[in-house]
Amino acid sequence: MIQQSKIVIKDLNLYYHEKQVVKELNLEIPQNEIFAIIGPSNSGITTTLRTLNRLCDLTFGARQEGEVLLDGKSIFNKNVNVTELRRKVGMVFDVPTPLPMSIFDNVAFGSNLNGKKSKAEVEEGVEKALRMSALWDDVKDRLNTPAARLSGGQQQRLCIARVLALEPEVILLDRPCSALDPISTAKIEDSLIQLKEQFTIIIAPHTIQQAGRIADRVAFMLMGDLIEQGITHEVFSVPKDKRTNDYLTGRFG
Amino acid sequence: MRIDAQTSQKIAKTLIWTAALFVIVVLFSIIIYILIKGIPMISWQFLTEIPRNMGRSGGISSSIVGTLLVTAVAVIVATPFGIGTAIYLTEYTREGRVTRIIRFSAESLAGIPSIVYGLFGFIFFVIYLKMGWSILSGGLTMAIMILPTIIRTSEEAIRTVPNLYREVGFSLGATKWQAITKTVLPSALPGIVNGVILSIGRCVAETAAVMLTAGSTLRMPISLLSPTRTMAVHFYILAREGISMENAYGTAALLIILILLINVGFNMLVNRFVSKGR
Ligand SMILES: Nc1ncnc2c1ncn2[C@@H]1O[C@H](COP(=O)(O)OP(=O)(O)OP(=O)(O)O)[C@@H](O)[C@H]1O
Ligand SMILES: [Mg+2]
Numbered sequence: 001m002i003q004q005s006k007i008v009i010k011d012l013n014l015y016y017h018e019k020q021v022v023k024e025l026n027l028e029i030p031q032n033e034i035f036a037i038i039g040p041s042n043s044g045i046t047t048t049l050r051t052l053n054r055l056c057d058l059t060f061g062a063r064q065e066g067e068v069l070l071d072g073k074s075i076f077n078k079n080v081n082v083t084e085l086r087r088k089v090g091m092v093f094d095v096p097t098p099l100p101m102s103i104f105d106n107v108a109f110g111s112n113l114n115g116k117k118s119k120a121e122v123e124e125g126v127e128k129a130l131r132m133s134a135l136w137d138d139v140k141d142r143l144n145t146p147a148a149r150l151s152g153g154q155q156q157r158l159c160i161a162r163v164l165a166l167e168p169e170v171i172l173l174d175r176p177c178s179a180l181d182p183i184s185t186a187k188i189e190d191s192l193i194q195l196k197e198q199f200t201i202i203i204a205p206h207t208i209q210q211a212g213r214i215a216d217r218v219a220f221m222l223m224g225d226l227i228e229q230g231i232t233h234e235v236f237s238v239p240k241d242k243r244t245n246d247y248l249t250g251r252f253g
Numbered sequence: 254m255r256i257d258a259q260t261s262q263k264i265a266k267t268l269i270w271t272a273a274l275f276v277i278v279v280l281f282s283i284i285i286y287i288l289i290k291g292i293p294m295i296s297w298q299f300l301t302e303i304p305r306n307m308g309r310s311g312g313i314s315s316s317i318v319g320t321l322l323v324t325a326v327a328v329i330v331a332t333p334f335g336i337g338t339a340i341y342l343t344e345y346t347r348e349g350r351v352t353r354i355i356r357f358s359a360e361s362l363a364g365i366p367s368i369v370y371g372l373f374g375f376i377f378f379v380i381y382l383k384m385g386w387s388i389l390s391g392g393l394t395m396a397i398m399i400l401p402t403i404i405r406t407s408e409e410a411i412r413t414v415p416n417l418y419r420e421v422g423f424s425l426g427a428t429k430w431q432a433i434t435k436t437v438l439p440s441a442l443p444g445i446v447n448g449v450i451l452s453i454g455r456c457v458a459e460t461a462a463v464m465l466t467a468g469s470t471l472r473m474p475i476s477l478l479s480p481t482r483t484m485a486v487h488f489y490i491l492a493r494e495g496i497s498m499e500n501a502y503g504t505a506a507l508l509i510i511l512i513l514l515i516n517v518g519f520n521m522l523v524n525r526f527v528s529k530g531r
Contacts, residue, residue, distance in 0.1 A: 055424055060347070087426035097421045100440050100527070109435070110425040166426060 006031040006170060006200040007052065012066035014047050014224075016059070021047050023224045025066070029217075034192060034201045036215035036232070038208060040247065043221040045204045049172045052202070053089035054082050070170070090163030094175040094206075096155035098147035103139050106147045106158055110166040129165035133157045134191045153184025160191065170200045178206040189214050208248060212236055220244045284509060291506025294499050299507075304471045308487060309497045313504055315473040319388065319481030320511070322474065323467055324456040326392025327399060332449055334396075335403030336438075339445075342404075343411045344433055356408075363401035370398040371462030379466055386480040391467025395459060399452035406451065410444025411437060439526075446523045453515055457508065460485045484508050 007029040014022035022044040029035045037045050047056065054075060056062040068075045075085055087110065099106055107126040111117050117125065126143075130136040135157040139150070147158055156176055163171055173192075177185040192201055192214055205211040211218050212232060219229035220241075228235060228244045239245040256264070298312055305311030338355065346352050374394025384390045414437050422432030438445075460483075468480030469490065482490070484504050491501035 053424065055420060058420065058423060083426045083428055086424055091424040093417065093421070093424075095417070097417050099418065099421060099436055113425065113427055113431055113435070162425065 004031045005029060006071065007202075008067075008069040008072075009048075010067040010069070012048075012051070012064065012068060014044060014051060014056075015061075015063040015065075016047075017061040017063075021224050022221075025221075025226050027219055027226065027229065029200060029202060031200050032196055032198075033216040034196050034203060034214050036203050036205050036211035036218045037221060038205060038211050038218055038247070039221035042223065044224040045221055046174055048221075049091070049174050049202065049204060052170070052172055053086045053091055055086070055091060057082065087166045088168055089170040089172060090166055090168035092156070092159050092163055092171065092173045092176045094178050096152055096159055096179065098150065098155050098158055101147065102144045103147045103150070103158065104143040107161050107165050109162060125165050125167075126161075129161040130158075132164050132191065132195060133161040134187055135161055151184070153180045153187065156180060156184070157188060157191070160188070164195070168199065170202065171195070173201065173203040175204050175206040177210065185210070220247060222247070287502060287505050287509060291502035291504070291509075294503030295507060299500075299503055303473055304487070304500075307496050308471065308491050308500055310500075313484065313487060313500070313507070315471055316482050316484045316487045316504070317507070317511075319467065319474055320457060320483040320485070322388045322477065323391045323395060323463060323481065323483055324453055326388060326477065327395035327456045328449060328453060330393060330396040331400045331403055331452065335400050335448075336407050336445060338400075338404045339407035339411055340433060342408055344429070344437070359401040359404045362397075363405065367398055367459055368461040368465075370394055371465035373397070374462065374466040384478065386466065386468030386470075387478045388467055388474055388481050389477045391463045391481070391483070392477075394462055394466040395456045398459070398462060399455055402452050402455070403445075403448050406448025407441070407445045410441040410448070413444065414440045443523050443527060446519055450516055450519050454512055457483075457512055457515075458485055459483075460489045464489075484511075 005028040007027075009025055009027040009029075012022060012025040013020060014025075021042075025048065027035075037048065039045055047062070050056045050059070050062075051064055052068060052075070056064065064076070070085070070089065074080070099109065101109075104126055105112075107129055108122050111122045111125055127136065127140075130139065135154060138154055139158075147155065150158060156179070160171075160173075160176070177188055180188070189210065192203070195201065196216075203211075203215065205215070215232045217230065218232045218235050220227045220235070220243075222243055228239060228241045235244065236248060239248060300312055300317070301314050302312035303315045304313055338359075342352050342355060371394060374390055374397070378384045378390035378393055379386060382390075418436045418440055419432050422436040423429075427435060463483050464486050467483065467486075469482040469486055470480045471482055471487075472479070474481045485508065488501050488504040488508065491497050491504065
């Protein structure tokens with residue numbers, strides 16, 4: 001049933017200093033699907049996402065035990081090139097974060113870092129990424145204007161394009177629509193559904209409804225524990241755990 | 254007696270207004286007074302001729318060149334060290350004993366009267382390193398003097414860059430150095446430039462310390478090892494010894510104009526750079 005697992009999380013424990021925020025997490029994330037991790041505040045979702053591309057390394061006091069396999073290989077292995085891992089596992093943050101530069105330079109940022117691509121290739125990559133994130137038509141005539149002048153929704157699609165331009169394999173999105181209006185949100189959801197053909201997507205949706213609309217599978221986390229996971233419509237229609245039911249019916253969170 | 258909110262609001266507003274007005278009036282009177290007295294003295298000849306007769310006649314071209322060179326040496330030397338230290342303090346260490354020592358030293362250095370730097374420069378550069386009274390000795394002394402300012406303003410500017418920018422850099426596969434140079438520094442640039450402008454102002458205005466290290470000759474410098482008399486020193490000598498009040502005002506007016514030009518120029522540069530991103 002589960003096709004190929006892109007990411008396998010095994011017995012993952014995450015800590016900040018002595019405080020444990022994720023306990024014994026086990027998840028398999030299939031390729032080319034949208035996987036949503038839902039849960040109330042402080043469930044450890046952001047921490048989990050930040051572990052998957054080792055952004056956690058940057059946080060003082062963050063520690064992990066256990067294993068995360070990307071295509072069967074441990075991401076914690078000493079030989080792993082962390083900058084390459086982060087290119088393979090891209091991240092979109094909860095607030096739009098355009099860098100203080102032009103639209104073009106934002107999207108080209110990752111490609112320009114390692115300087116492996118020619119100018120024409122970079123331009124081609126930027127256009128492709130902007131098309132995939134459904135932003136191309138909005139910005140094609142003003143690629144050289146500052147990214148900060150875009151609307152919030154456009155900025156967030158720019159951030160998605162910026163990740164897509166890295167040609168990643170996995171895209172992590174941490175509540176990407178929490179700062180956006182419903183129309184921008186719908187646009188981003190549409191593009192995500194398109195994008196799963198080519199990428200594996202893990203999202204912390206900002207509402208349960210969003211998970212319902214786009215996710216193939218969901219996992220429900222509560223205070224660092226994985227309570228339940230499965231195919232979205234199954235979990236949503238017949239939750240096995242009472243706490244999942246409570247959460248889905250809005251009794252807490 | 255209690256004053257109601259509306260009244261206290263009005264009183265506060267009036268007081269703040271008066272304070273601001275007072276400051277503006279004082280500042281502008283000084284500047285305008287000097288400009289009125291000085292600008293008539295400024296002529297093509299004043300700008301292009303070297304002083305004659307101790308500065309009673311002729312121009313101040315050698316002082317203009319000297320000022321620009323001393324300042325340039327100071328800024329070119331101090332800026333990379335200052336920004337480097339600020340990057341080290343903000344990005345490469347955790348708060349601890351080392352950062353506290355560096356910051357404490359920088360802060361203490363900032364509070365030292367400039368004449369002390371002058372004395373140090375005189376003993377170390379002029380005598381010990383045998384550089385003599387020269388643009389180089391003066392510039393290096395000024396560099397040490399402005400270093401704390403540049404460190405502090407750069408550090409503040411870098412600290413205000415949201416951490417998210419760094420994380421965005423890293424998450425897009427940047428190395429630490431790339432994250433710093435491509436995301437942090439561009440955002441911090443306006444603040445850093447501000448510190449540099451402030452420092453330029455201090456170099457241009459300094460008298461005692463440059464006099465001790467760069468000398469006070471009126472000849473046109475021919476190399477960085479030539480001694481020179483900066484405009485501030487020239488002004489000081491002209492006024493102090495009563496040589497020529499007219500030329501002293503001319504020099505002062507030119508100093509003010511120079512500082513204004515540097516300010517405007519740098520700001521335009523930064524704006525051009527920044528407006529590409531904002
Ligand atoms: N840098 C940090 N240092 C210490 N503790 C942290 C840090 N970041 C997060 N935590 C703690 O870890 C726990 C999990 O946080 P996390 O951000 O992963 O939760 P979340 O599920 O994403 O919550 P939210 O819904 O608020 O985004 C919280 O209790 C939080 O206070
Ligand atoms: Mg979170």
